[in-house]
Amino acid sequence: MNDLFPKIMLSRSDGIIDLAWGHPSDNLHPLYELQPAIDAIFMNNEISALQYSGYQGYGPLIGSLSQYLSEDKSYTRIIKPEELYIGYGASHGLDLACTLFTGEGNTVLVEEPSYYLVRQILIDHRLNIVGVPTDSEGMKIENLEQIIDSYRGNVKLLYLIPSFHNPMGSVMSLTRRNEIIQLAKKHDFLIAADEAYHLLYYGDPPPPTMATLDDSNTGHVASLGSFSKILAPGIKLGWIQASPDLVDKFTNSGSNFSGGNNNFAGAIVDIAIRKGILAKHVNHLKSTYKSRMEIMSTALKTRIPDAEFSMPQGGYYFWIKFPQGIDAIVLEKLALDQGVTLRPGVAFSGQNLFSNCIRLCFALSDIEDITEGINRLGQAYDKYISG
Structure with a gap:
């Protein structure tokens, strides 16, 4: 496998806010909610x-x-x-x-x-x-x-x-x-x-x-x-x-x-x-993710006015476009120095396009980390444009 990918699908480091990986939060996994379903298999033979x-x-x-x-x-x-x-x-x-x-x-x-x-x-x-x-x-x-x-x-x-x-x-x-x-x-x-x-x-x-x-x-x-x-x-x-x-x-x-x-x-x-466990869980996910999505949108507009994006209406992701000339690979390194990860746009292209774009995921992190993560990304962007 490419060296870009860790040995496991999600590897999180202490102190790093992860806005790169498209994963659900561990605390949203329905571990206890699924217990009755698992128990029923054995109880019903x-x-x-x-x-x-x-x-x-x-x-x-x-x-x-x-x-x-x-x-x-x-x-x-x-x-x-x-x-x-x-x-x-x-x-x-x-x-x-x-x-x-x-x-x-x-x-x-x-x-x-x-x-x-x-x-x-x-x-x-x-x-x-x-x-x-x-x-x-x-x-x-x-x-x-x-x-x-x-x-x-x-x-x-x-x-x-x-x-x-x-x-x-x-x-x-x-x-x-x-x-x-x-x-x-x-x-x-x-x-x-x-x-x-x-x-x-x-x-x-x-x-x-x-x-x-x-x-x-x-x-x-x-x-x-x-x-x-x-x-x-x-x-x-x-x-x-x-x-x-x-x-x-x-x-x-x-x-x-x-x-x-x-x-x-x-x-x-x-x-x-x-x-009804699945239906209830999906409704919980929708409510949680919608809140995280709105928080990320507000934080981006407030902290990084240069970030151009359309508000998603579902899913996991924001697609951010920066002004021409911004290299998302360089921004990714600066962001990591500030303690936040992102996914550069060129990763999603077979033609090395979208060099001034990034993807951010709002599903993995909670509201506090999203707010702080965008603040750290803003610090990285400020350093980038200030030279």
Whole structure:
């Protein structure tokens, strides 16, 4: 692995305020809230939870998740059990999509900027990664069409983050979503939509997931959901929402036949949904994250007036643009000297773009640390511009 990444996914140093990593706070993990769900497995003698799973995943969870998603106002229609496949999370879903729908040398399109850790998955599959310019509504359709045409049928996969984008925090418009789905149908490629933040909206819900909008029988969209952001990353469980035909292809994968998925975690999450534990926890996360988001916005406006950003309406992130000529790599080093971390914009680009941008995460730190973290970032920025 690249030296940029620590030996464990999150390594925190004393005295350092971490605004870089896109992780939930430890104190928000529902450890005690999940205890009744875990106890119920043993009290009800749920031996099936310790067995291999069915090909589509833990059966009861498929049913409870179907109902949970259907009842959320962001989905706008009934999500049927046959539209769901239980996996290990959004990254696993993308990896599986690459295995099933691409081959070495095929082209995969990604947003510029995009989630930086996803590139390694695509590189592992020996894919040709091509960035597509974006605006506040998502991928620019004119640029997308030109790029698709230039690769003459070699585009097999398009990866995007339509709701509360990582790193931009933006939401793709309904019109743009439908336009991209029509292009996928026309050119016969798969859209892998990373919907990990879709349920974390702090005001009006985003447009429906990409798979909810895909009305084709064969399906051209796999929406990748995850319990990592709405329950706990250690659960290591997620889902793929897609047409029944596409779900069949995921269930018929070799790795799925040889062992299936995490039945025990599936049983825990199923009970958490049925007992209302998940819904209550998601509401708590929304309230907490909204407060942190508002505090970070106020602190940025007050302490660093040069910081240009749009207020996110969900997810984890602020995407900050500084004046031209500011080098975020240099700012990152100065910020660390002041005791705060950030993620430079170039990390999210395959073309070394966004050198004057940074991503900040408001999910990991509490309100006091966010306020102090932005103050420290302001001190670093003051040092930068003063020379």
